[in-house]
Amino acid sequence: MPSEKRLRIKTLVMVFAMIVCANAGDLLLKYGMVQVGTVELTAHGLSQAFWQTVTSPVIWLAIFFLSGFMVSYMTVLSWADYSYVMPAGAFGYAALTFLAVVFLHEPVSPRRWVGVVLICVGVLLVGQTRPRTTEVPSEAAA
Amino acid sequence: MHLQFIAGLAALILGSTGGEIAITRGMKAVEEPSRLRPKAVLQFLARAVRNGWFWTGVPLMALSFFALLLLLSWAPITLVIPASALSYVVGTLGAKFILDEDVSIARWVGVILVCVGVALVAAG
Numbered sequence: 729m730p731s732e733k734r735l736r737i738k739t740l741v742m743v744f745a746m747i748v749c750a751n752a753g754d755l756l757l758k759y760g761m762v763q764v765g766t767v768e769l770t771a772h773g774l775s776q777a778f779w780q781t782v783t784s785p786v787i788w789l790a791i792f793f794l795s796g797f798m799v800s801y802m803t804v805l806s807w808a809d810y811s812y813v814m815p816a817g818a819f820g821y822a823a824l825t826f827l828a829v830v831f832l833h834e835p836v837s838p839r840r841w842v843g844v845v846l847i848c849v850g851v852l853l854v855g856q857t858r859p860r861t862t863e864v865p866s867e868a869a870a
Numbered sequence: 871m872h873l874q875f876i877a878g879l880a881a882l883i884l885g886s887t888g889g890e891i892a893i894t895r896g897m898k899a900v901e902e903p904s905r906l907r908p909k910a911v912l913q914f915l916a917r918a919v920r921n922g923w924f925w926t927g928v929p930l931m932a933l934s935f936f937a938l939l940l941l942l943s944w945a946p947i948t949l950v951i952p953a954s955a956l957s958y959v960v961g962t963l964g965a966k967f968i969l970d971e972d973v974s975i976a977r978w979v980g981v982i983l984v985c986v987g988v989a990l991v992a993a994g
Contacts, residue, residue, distance in 0.1 A: 738906065741906075799911065799915065802893065802897055802915070802918055803897075803902070803903060803906075803911060803914065805890075805893065805894045805897040805898070806897040806898060806900065806901065806902035806903070806914065806918075807902040809965060809969075809971045810890060810891060810894040810961065810964075810965045810969055810971065811961070811962045811965035811966065811969075811971045811973050811977060811981070812971075812977070814890070814958065814961050814962070814965075815958055815962075815977075815980055815981045815984040818958070818984045818987070818988050821987070821988055821991045821992070822987075822991070825991060837994060839990050839993065839994070840990060840991050840993075840994060842987075842990055843986075843987040843988065843989070843990025843991035843992075843993075844987065844991060845987070846983045846984070846986050846987030846990065847983070847984055847987035847988060847991065848987075849980075849983050850979075850980040850981065850982070850983030850984035850985075850987055851980065851984060852980070853976050853977070853979055853980030853983065854976075854977050854980035854981065854984070855980075856976065857974055857976055857977045857980075858972075861971050861972035861973075862898070862969065862970055862971055862972075
């Protein structure tokens with residue numbers, strides 16, 4: 729497979745992993761914290777919330793996904809441009825809106841739909857540029 | 871209040887983009903994993919956490935997180951998150967001038983559309 733095509737495919741796979749991990753992590757964190765309930769800002773309330781948080785399997789699952797996001801982000805930045813990965817990752821906002829409509833039947837304002845369309849067009853534009861425009865150390869040394 | 875908000879927003883945006891730019895520089899320096907397999911990725915992570923740029927980026931991202939908490943105590947979330955979308959433009963400027971990435975016109979247009987789009991989505 730030509731290296732340019734291979735680079736593009738592995739970059740898109742890692743950006744997809746970033747988006748899935750970030751969205752799953754955020755949703756699980758929110759779900760876990762709702763289970764913990766409103767935290768009282770007293771010594772007793774904070775210590776109770778702390779123990780409920782660290783013993784919650786949902787929160788640990790959220791931490792697992794958010795760690796997965798960080799690892800995939802660091803990995804993709806080792807070969808792809810920051811100015812390519814950062815805007816491409818914004819597709820997560822658009823994906824969350826679709827998920828909210830399909831699974832949660834949430835109403836979405838026209839303003840938010842315009843935002844989703846702009847993100848999709850923007851990500852498509854960035855996506856058709858070259859994922860890497862700088863030299864990598866091994867190429868520079870060669 | 872306005873000056874305080876602008877200073878907080880500047881800390882949020884410069885902290886997050888500065889942190890990510892430092893981490894990008896670090897990750898480029900440690901070289902990518904030889905294969906996308908767990909062992910090679912773990913070896914890559916071990917190299918990454920020994921890189922100085924990684925440890926420059928982490929405190930900057932922590933600063934950005936604390937700035938976000940402060941901003942949320944000063945202003946409504948429907949103002950803070952859309953305003954933070956400016957980091958897409960600031961980050962691209964950093965990528966061009968600090969990381970020497972070649973930002974084409976198509977990429978610039980895409981970044982600006984994403985920035986406006988995220989602001990609109992976050993505003994609800």
